Amino acid sequence: xxxxxxxxxxxxxxxxxxxxxxxxxxxxxxxxxxxxxxxxxxxxxxxxxxxxxxxxxxxxxxxxxxxxxxxxxxxxxxxxxxxxxxxxxxxxxxxxxxxxxxxxxxxxxxxxxxxxxxxxxxxxxxxxxxxxxxxxxxxxxxxxxxxxxxxxxxxxxxxxxxxxxxxxxxxxxxxxxxxxxxxxxxxxxxxxxxxxxxxxxxxxxxxxxxxxxxxxxxxxxxxxxxxxxxxxxxxxxxxxxxxxxxxxxxxxxxxxxxxxxxxxxxxxxxxxxxxxxxxxx
Numbered sequence: 001x002x003x004x005x006x007x008x009x010x011x012x013x014x015x016x017x018x019x020x021x022x023x024x025x026x027x028x029x030x031x032x033x034x035x036x037x038x039x040x041x042x043x044x045x046x047x048x049x050x051x052x053x054x055x056x057x058x059x060x061x062x063x064x065x066x067x068x069x070x071x072x073x074x075x076x077x078x079x080x081x082x083x084x085x086x087x088x089x090x091x092x093x094x095x096x097x098x099x100x101x102x103x104x105x106x107x108x109x110x111x112x113x114x115x116x117x118x119x120x121x122x123x124x125x126x127x128x129x130x131x132x133x134x135x136x137x138x139x140x141x142x143x144x145x146x147x148x149x150x151x152x153x154x155x156x157x158x159x160x161x162x163x164x165x166x167x168x169x170x171x172x173x174x175x176x177x178x179x180x181x182x183x184x185x186x187x188x189x190x191x192x193x194x195x196x197x198x199x200x201x202x203x204x205x206x207x208x209x210x211x212x213x214x215x216x217x218x219x220x221x222x223x224x225x226x227x228x229x230x231x232x233x234x235x236x237x238x239x240x241x242x243x244x245x246x247x248x249x250x251x252x253x254x255x256x257x258x259x260x261x262x263x264x265x266x267x268x269x270x271x272x273x274x275x276x277x278x279x280x281x
Contacts, residue, residue: 002281004272005034005062005236007203011261013244015039017046021053028057030265036236037094039063042086047093054095062201062234063091064101064144066250072106074119074153077126080104084130092137099134100142100175100201103127104163105153107146107250115153123153124166131169142175142201147183149252155184157195164198173200177238182207182217192225199231203238204272210239210257211264212271223279235276237268 008015008023015023015038027035035054039045054061065087071079084103091099104123115123127143134141145160154160160174174195178188185191192199204222207215226235241261243253259267275281 003033003234007036007238028059037063042090045090061096062098072109128167131172140171144175147180161195174198175201177203179205188221189225196229205238211259212268223275227279
């Protein structure tokens, strides 16, 4: 049975010391093994405080980031690199080992064109440098794929695999997200199978961002694909049940989701357990 996790924004609208600890406790109380920390402001992250809270709650943490608007990696590689190194500092301090998310581009940054070869090379060079720094610390990275409305750099699992294989770092893997796959991929089973060699982290997110199993995603394909890909990493619920204005704008959530935070958390965890057992993950 895999480890099950949940993104902190299932319970809170921003990561502060107080709200972050609330999310840690909520994840543990619900029964999750992992909480995904929203490490959006490394300079304001109280790692020592949260490490104590994680230890008291008895769960572990991963962390995800989104590059600042002025640190779009193809255009501002040094700013992006510095931000990611700062995030690694905090990840290491809080006791985590996996940093994931759209590491190579700014969310919502579009140029009106596909990525150029020079932009791709900047991403490969810069992300390779960050991966090497992470390796020295015993940390790993997961490159997330986003849909075409949120980035032009990396839209499909195959796009990310190509970048990852070109970099060739053993501690760099692919972070898949079923919400984005539902927009960009030709189904779920085959794309997951084709990236089995680099798949390291999976966001379980419904087509409408709400309660898993109540939308249009073909979950049988997802879980059969994970099974046949011999995936052994965590399954992490991602939903934004209580977004603030900035988060709502970034994720284009304009109306309430179809269930409360607690319903999405408890129902989602049961959904993960039931399907993991059914497909013998």
